[in-house]
Amino acid sequence: MSAQQTLTLAKSRTQLRVECPAAIAARTPVARIVQFPPFAQWLEALDTQLAAGSEAGVAVRAVTIQSVDEFRAGSIGFLKFATDAVHTADGAPVPGVVFLRGGAVAMLVILRTRARDRPVPSWEDTDLVVLVEQPRLAVPDLALVELPAGMLDGATGGFAGAAARELREETGLAIGGDELVDITPPSAGRGLLPSPGACDEFIRFYACEKVVSEAELDKLQGRLAGLRAEGERITLRLVRLCDLWTSTRDLQALAAVHLWDQHNRRQ
Incomplete structure (x- = not known):
């Protein structure tokens, strides 16, 4: 029964x-x-x-x-x-x-060195985006390259705080919630719906531009990251912002670039 x-x-x-x-x-x-x-x-x-x-x-x-x-x-x-x-x-x-599965956050992190620093949006060949490479068996792809993202899991501290924690866990980058810009369209409510025909998931998008040294860039490329206790095996990948659309199948990454562009057009 x-x-x-x-x-x-x-x-x-x-x-x-x-x-x-x-x-x-x-x-x-x-x-x-x-x-x-x-x-x-x-x-x-x-x-x-x-x-x-x-x-x-x-x-x-x-x-x-x-x-x-x-x-x-x-x-x-x-x-x-x-x-x-x-x-x-x-x-x-x-x-x-x-x-x-509940809500999630996705983060577009754009890195440049101080020598390349300029007002946003730059859209220059020298701007780099942080991506993560990991196995995704649902696809299946054993080395899928995608934007750092993660489930909210009932996290407290707001969406930005959850995004900052996910960034730290997946990439090792210490970026505070106050450094993240919410680029989710106001009309989207809590977030955008990637698959409303079958799933409740909503995604809130954040972006951040960060100035780093050349040495820091070298350390990030290929760094191993992720929560090992939870089975995460993540490798960091840096790709040029202008090449992002050809570097991943991740719809979140492509949506984030468009939202970031629209956000800067409104500034």
Whole structure:
């Protein structure tokens, strides 16, 4: 038998049934699943939509948990479920397999030496961007080059603080949150949505220009980084800003360059 819990959403007063197979509930109780921050945020956003009486006319009746993945520390990392939702006009089902992982931050770090220092934006061949190379089995690519980024994991201290911590963990660069410029479009709310057809993830983008010495540049190129205890094996790569679009398949990197350009155009 499956375990289940019925929730009453506060704004819309919708009765939502959460069902969970017994095998999953034995490891991760339903009460703990509904407290998973990304799930709680999903429920709140759904409740707001339903209470607003969207013209789309959708009714969501239940969610069925399909899998729960936990981090080594024992906290829930990822949650996958299927929704029982229909269009109220004709009862036709609404596609709704959902993968929850929560928000993330991505950082565009532009480096130059003092001799190359100039007002922004420079867009010169001498400006370098910090990228990280690591295995990404979902793709799969065992040496994917991408922008430094990371999940929020319920971090406190705001988005900028989380971005600064991720930078330090992934690259070893000590850049304070107050040095990071938020280049996320105001219209994006909490962040941009890379795959809204199946995933709740939103990404907030930050950028930073930093003057370093030639010796520091030499030390960064090829440096080994990442949290070894968490299985991260990261190698730093420096590429010219003007070559970034040909140096990675990472959509976040290309989006960040565009957002940085738009940010500087508004200054």
